[in-house]
Amino acid sequence: AQSVTQLGSHVSVSEGALVLLRCNYSSSVPPYLFWYVQYPNQGLQLLLKYTSAATLVKGINGFEAEFKKSETSFHLTKPSAHMSDAAEYFCAVSDRGGANNLFFGTGTRLTVIP
């Protein structure tokens, strides 16, 4: 069975501060891991994905995530938050590949304080 846990349904950071959104996964096989972002009244947009090629994955808008097998984690980070980063972020895992096999976390809403 596979699942995703996102710690913290709401995270607030000051503009310019480090962004850290946590994601822990459970999978019986090497997983595919994804981070999606959802801006208000929009669909989900892929930020980045882990496919075993490299443990540190760089995505769009300055975000990156590191796959740590020993910790079963795939936390999302950004060195300096911008106001435009305010959105909801979803971590997802797939053990078989394919978007019909994605299991999503419950999401983390990021607020950026000016």
Place this chain on the structure above:
Amino acid sequence: GAGVSQSPSNKVTEKGKDVELRCDPISGHTALYWYRQSLGQGLEFLIYFQGNSAPDKSGLPSDRFSAERTGGSVSTLTIQRTQQEDSAVYLCASSYHNRGSTEAFFGQGTRLTVV
């Protein structure tokens, strides 16, 4: 179109009525998916279409839910005899294929409210 298009963007319906939600995927994408996003919950997979193959309906929550994809393009999700617990945002996505780490492109969703 440039992206996945869904209509209507908002739908309010009375309990017991049937509703139809439409999804127009990105041209050339062979795979199409429907997800449901309920308040405070993650996305829940509903159904998946791949080309002319039989759809994967494993995520449909009840027999009140059905979907079809005509001509390998536009898809319609139908909910019969709607219940209040059906209130959610219904998201459609499409992708070129459905292997490995394929990226699914999502539409803006249809917000369904059952009153």
